[in-house]
Amino acid sequence: xxxxxxxxxxxxxxxxxxxxxxxxxxxxxxxxxxxxxxxxxxxxxxxxxxxxxxxxxxxxxxxxxxxxxxxxxxxxxxxxxxxxxxxxxxxxxxxxxxxxxxxxxxxxxxxxxxxxxxxxxxxxxxxxxxxxxxxxxxxxxxxxxxxxxxxxxxxxxxxxxxxxxxxxxxxxxxxxxxxxxxxxxxxxxxxxxxxxxxxxxxxxxxxxxxxxxxxxxxxxxxxxxxxxxxxxxxxxxxxxxxxxxxxxxxxxxxxxxxxxxxxxxxxxxxxxxxxxxxxxxxxxxxxxxxxxxxxxxxxxxxxxxxxxx
Amino acid sequence: xxxxxxxxxxxxxxxxxxxxxxxxxxxxxxxxxxxxxxxxxxxxxxxxxxxxxxxxxxxxxxxxxxxxxxxxxxxxxxxxxxxxxxxxxxxxxxxxxxxxxxxxxxxxxxxxxxxxxxxxxxxxxxxxxxxxxxxxxxxxxxxxxxxxxxxxxxxxxxxxxxxxxxxxxxxxxxxxxxxxxxxxxxxxxxxxxxxxxxxxxxxxxxxxxxxxxxxxxxxxxxxxxxxxxxxxxxxxxxxxxxxxxxxxxxxxxxxxxxxxxxxxxxxxxxxxxxxxxxxxxxxxxxxxxxxxxxxxxxxxxxxxxxxxx
Numbered sequence: 001x002x003x004x005x006x007x008x009x010x011x012x013x014x015x016x017x018x019x020x021x022x023x024x025x026x027x028x029x030x031x032x033x034x035x036x037x038x039x040x041x042x043x044x045x046x047x048x049x050x051x052x053x054x055x056x057x058x059x060x061x062x063x064x065x066x067x068x069x070x071x072x073x074x075x076x077x078x079x080x081x082x083x084x085x086x087x088x089x090x091x092x093x094x095x096x097x098x099x100x101x102x103x104x105x106x107x108x109x110x111x112x113x114x115x116x117x118x119x120x121x122x123x124x125x126x127x128x129x130x131x132x133x134x135x136x137x138x139x140x141x142x143x144x145x146x147x148x149x150x151x152x153x154x155x156x157x158x159x160x161x162x163x164x165x166x167x168x169x170x171x172x173x174x175x176x177x178x179x180x181x182x183x184x185x186x187x188x189x190x191x192x193x194x195x196x197x198x199x200x201x202x203x204x205x206x207x208x209x210x211x212x213x214x215x216x217x218x219x220x221x222x223x224x225x226x227x228x229x230x231x232x233x234x235x236x237x238x239x240x241x242x243x244x245x246x247x248x249x250x251x252x253x254x255x256x257x258x259x260x261x262x263x264x265x266x267x268x269x270x271x272x273x274x275x276x277x278x279x280x281x282x283x284x285x286x287x288x289x290x291x292x293x294x295x296x297x298x299x300x301x302x303x304x305x306x307x308x309x
Numbered sequence: 310x311x312x313x314x315x316x317x318x319x320x321x322x323x324x325x326x327x328x329x330x331x332x333x334x335x336x337x338x339x340x341x342x343x344x345x346x347x348x349x350x351x352x353x354x355x356x357x358x359x360x361x362x363x364x365x366x367x368x369x370x371x372x373x374x375x376x377x378x379x380x381x382x383x384x385x386x387x388x389x390x391x392x393x394x395x396x397x398x399x400x401x402x403x404x405x406x407x408x409x410x411x412x413x414x415x416x417x418x419x420x421x422x423x424x425x426x427x428x429x430x431x432x433x434x435x436x437x438x439x440x441x442x443x444x445x446x447x448x449x450x451x452x453x454x455x456x457x458x459x460x461x462x463x464x465x466x467x468x469x470x471x472x473x474x475x476x477x478x479x480x481x482x483x484x485x486x487x488x489x490x491x492x493x494x495x496x497x498x499x500x501x502x503x504x505x506x507x508x509x510x511x512x513x514x515x516x517x518x519x520x521x522x523x524x525x526x527x528x529x530x531x532x533x534x535x536x537x538x539x540x541x542x543x544x545x546x547x548x549x550x551x552x553x554x555x556x557x558x559x560x561x562x563x564x565x566x567x568x569x570x571x572x573x574x575x576x577x578x579x580x581x582x583x584x585x586x587x588x589x590x591x592x593x594x595x596x597x598x599x600x601x602x603x604x605x606x607x608x609x610x611x612x613x614x615x616x617x618x
Contacts, residue, residue, distance in 0.1 A: 086490070087490045181395070181396045182532075182533060182534075182535070183513075183531065184531040184532065184533045185533050188533075202514065205511065205514040205515075206514075206526075206528070208528075208531070214604060214605075215531055215605050216605055216606075216608070217515075217528035217605050217606060219515070219517075219526035219528070222492065222493040222517070222524055223491075223493070224491060224493045224494050225491075226491070253608065253609065256607075256608040257608055257609070257610065259608075260608055290610065291610065294608070294610055295523060296523075296524050296525055296526050297525075297526060297606045297607075297608070298565075298606075298607075299525070299562065299565040299566055299568075299569055299603070299606070300562065300566070301566065301599065301600065301603055
């Protein structure tokens with residue numbers, strides 16, 4: 001049940017209506033690892049600069065992550081800063097400094113190359129392809145991307161998408177990628193380009209899983225206090241992939257549960273700044289939240305469902 | 310299982326990216342009745358002008374509706390015209406002509422006054438209150454409203470809300486009414502003002518039911534073709550109230566199923582212009598769609614849910 005993530009390990013400066021965090025631990029690989037580590041050990045591929053705080057490394061170590069693929073090079077770590085609107089639904093990027101990430105060429109350690117479960121965090125699709133070329137025969141390759149790459153590197157991205165099993169995008173990305181406003185048609189279009197499974201993330205409105213034979217919805221968790229939305233999507237991915245890697249199965253029923261575990265982990269991510277909510281998250285907290293998801297979604301009919309769950 | 314609706318019976322001129330309908334049958338009471346009549350007979354309270362087409366009356370009769378409370382008076386019928394954006398998510402009202410609705414004073418026929426189930430469609434809250442004063446002791450009073458009344462008649466509306474059991478609003482209305490951006494807190498605020506149950510409709514993102522003890526989510530149905538969103542909310546209300554009236558129960562499990570039946574009827578409404586989809590809708594179509602909702606929402610856990618369904 002080896003699970004590999006490649007992505008950013010970064011320092012975020014975030015302002016929300018509730019406060020401000022400066023140079024807080026962030027990045028897609030960090031949030032992913034924080035969430036996935038509740039289910040299994042994670043192999044991290046990434047780069048940090050010589051300014052990266054030891055505390056950040058210690059956090060990843062405390063997640064029992066394998067950091068052989070996380071290299072430290074001279075220069076500045078990847079830094080992102082942004083400010084969220086009053087309603088937390090939109091954010092403005094104030095600054096992005098790639099630092100050592102600008103020259104990053106992922107090198108997959110030999111010990112990672114037989115990994116079974118792979119998550120390609122949102123980085124340049126050329127790097128994502130490069131990672132795939134170094135991995136032997138994974139059971140599931142999942143991939144995230146963003147509008148920046150859809151607009152700037154569409155051909156490379158489509159090449160990549162043809163090689164992955166699961167694409168995770170948000171609703172606006174699904175629409176932009178497919179050129180279709182309708183999310184169901186957009187997902188089917190993406191599936192026609194390669195991925196067997198498509199996840200469409202809709203933020204507070206939840207997530208949709210499209211498989212070849214069915215559609216599944218998980219709602220957004222109705223938190224009364226959302227503190228900082230940063231990292232929710234990567235924590236979702238970490239929860240989903242971690243659950244699948246731990247379970248070792250890929251039936252529709254497993255994928256559905258994995259989406260709910262992902263939704264739960266995404267909902268924890270937004271309760272505090274940075275990865276802080278994961279520092280003291282207990283297994284019971286996760287099980288309670290997943291049970292609550294089920295309670296929010298369950299209804300009975302006299303007629304049986306046709307899907308096998 | 311008597312079900313009363315008061316609302317508009319109108320003529321809509323609608324333009325969507327897919328075409329245009331002129332003076333098509335519309336109005337909240339019309340869509341409500343079209344949907345609810347799949348479950349039970351509906352008592353209609355409303356007004357039309359002497360220009361109202363016989364075909365419209367015949368449609369309501371074909372729904373087996375009781376039209377003793379639908380009066381015809383000299384003048385023009387209520388007319389609304391609007392145009393939808395390319396993505397169907399926003400619409401612009403081009404014209405609203407109240408016509409005979411401007412002077413409407415609902416009179417509840419004696420044969421309606423012992424009705425058990427009441428839906429107050431989106432009209433002036435003073436008229437909604439007036440209707441309530443004429444009804445004896447219903448089991449469930451549900452009510453819709455809109456931003457126009459929240460802004461213009463807030464005090465009357467709050468008085469009304471204190472007397473209803475179920476408020477159905479969309480997300481922006483819930484936020485505006487409560488002054489709270491967070492939908493969970495907004496719903497709890499509304500409950501604190503009276504209604505035991507709150508439905509928050511989120512259009513393509515589905516609907517949330519808040520009861521005193523739980524939250525339930527139904528997703529929006531992932532239609533690949535949405536033709537005309539007009540009337541979806543009223544068809545939702547009709548499906549929900551019709552199902553409850555037919556069932557005669559108000560347990561959480563019944564309300565959940567009712568929300569799904571409402572969601573199904575809302576999803577049918579948008580497949581054609583006006584009430585056209587209801588003209589040939591079969592019971593099997595409804596059962597198929599409800600079963601599909603279940604298939605989209607179901608997942609199993611080794612741990613049992615705590616709610617009683």
